[in-house]
Amino acid sequence: MIVWLIAGLLGLATGLRIGWALVNKQSVVSSAMIVALGSLAVVAALNWPPLTLLIDSALRWSNISIGLSQVALICCAAGSCVMITSVASTRSPAVVRRVAAAQYAVAAVIGIGTLVLFFLSGEQPEMSPEEYLRRNLGSTNTSLPWLLPLLYVMLVLTLVLWAGMRHSNRSRRGRALFVFTLGIALLVAAIAFFLIRAVGTSQLVGVGAAATLLGAAMAIVAAGSLLPAIEDWFGGRRELRLIDPLLTELERRQPDVGIGERPRGPLVFRVAERLSLISDALYLEATMAEHLRTGRSDGAGVEVLADLERREVGPDVQAMAIAKWIHAGRRTPRVARPAGQGEFPGMGWLGQPESYSDREWILEIARQYRELDNAARAR
Known part of the structure; x- marks a missing residue:
């Protein structure tokens, strides 16, 4: 035996x-x-x-x-x-x-x-x-x-x-x-x-x-x-639970980003594909928010100031800023524009720090967003 x-x-x-x-x-x-x-x-x-x-x-x-x-x-x-x-x-x-x-x-x-x-x-x-x-x-x-x-x-x-x-x-x-x-x-x-x-x-x-x-x-x-x-x-199952709240919110805002998504397949590929969907949806939301913000102010000056602020904070604070911007949209009705666009910190904040890979950066944003979501549910 x-x-x-x-x-x-x-x-x-x-x-x-x-x-x-x-x-x-x-x-x-x-x-x-x-x-x-x-x-x-x-x-x-x-x-x-x-x-x-x-x-x-x-x-x-x-x-x-x-x-x-x-x-x-x-x-x-x-x-x-x-x-x-x-x-x-x-x-x-x-x-x-x-x-x-x-x-x-x-x-x-x-x-x-x-x-x-x-x-x-x-x-x-x-x-x-x-x-x-x-x-x-x-x-x-x-x-x-x-x-x-x-x-x-x-x-x-x-x-x-x-x-x-x-x-x-x-x-x-x-x-x-x-x-x-x-x-x-x-x-x-x-x-x-x-x-x-x-x-x-x-x-x-x-x-x-x-x-x-x-x-x-x-x-x-x-x-x-x-x-x-x-x-x-086990890591894939944990990452799926981690990114699920952020992915659900972004798919609500950008429903077209999930076209062609495979619901089944190896777990590692499913996680990678959903991280890619989050990355695409974040870019689309940020592009729309940036257009709205630069249309109301001097876009170059705002971008330089936002980039300087980003360099002075740590990766966790940077990820939290992105998570707060996304989370604010859950409390603001969408009327033909990105929710929470007033809190958008800038396109420079969306890029991952040098010490993070693309995958690690998306997971960090999802982790900060999940903490905000859990805190909001507790209140």
Whole structure:
């Protein structure tokens, strides 16, 4: 049951990466993540005894699932290495693709050599994966087929571990990379235990302990891969609730801005589209208010004064000024002109501060507007 839970988590993470790759432009990093997670899911599934027996019977070679697990582990290491080196690389995309192809080629050679050594070691009686490992690891005549894949996986995953720790940070993707790298660290430790048994020091490490550590490593890798999707979903739901009052008011004022809006779709795209609608509606409202204001006064002088005032306040005060201008329209009947146009601070106030991105600025205005709306409802 635990094996299938781990395999299911890894399969879910692989499916999400495949879906993301189909929606967005395919990249070397996306392909590498699919290879790494999919291969690790295969390793977990092949350690389920009923599936192991089914594959061995279908391919007519006892314990062939163990050899396939070795190849899948090599593919996981290669995909992880390609992913982390592609993310950290500053070279051109063409060079990154060539480097990735070279890494896959080396992994293919290692995988073919592993299968050749596996078949050359001879066929053994059918047994469970754990029993097979216990009998073969540590035996002088059967450990040689394990040295080649274990050494390769150990070397490659150590590189992945170093690069992952180096590029982890406090951002959303950085946190996911840290959890993924933590799983890779446990995976390196499990491979080291298997390698210790393969070289003949079997009394130091038990197969059961190494297998348990390997299972924990796969679960943590799956959690690190799923973490961005989980955070995006919860963050998207929170942002939808945050921008809903402002979007509702602006759609009342500018009903044409929502023409062509898709009511369904991935949550991240829905949030981005609604933020774009708010940005367009704010610009239309500001343009109308600016025309009305400059038609009654010296527009150039008012704009210069408003811009000087904007530079003297913080981003939260600037966002609050925009939110108050929009919120004032809820109390003023609209008669062929923007509501609350008398409180419009100026076009310069609508532009985001240098420390804010477009998305962050719209969310900040929506946050200030929601506070005003909640305070008005409380009164």
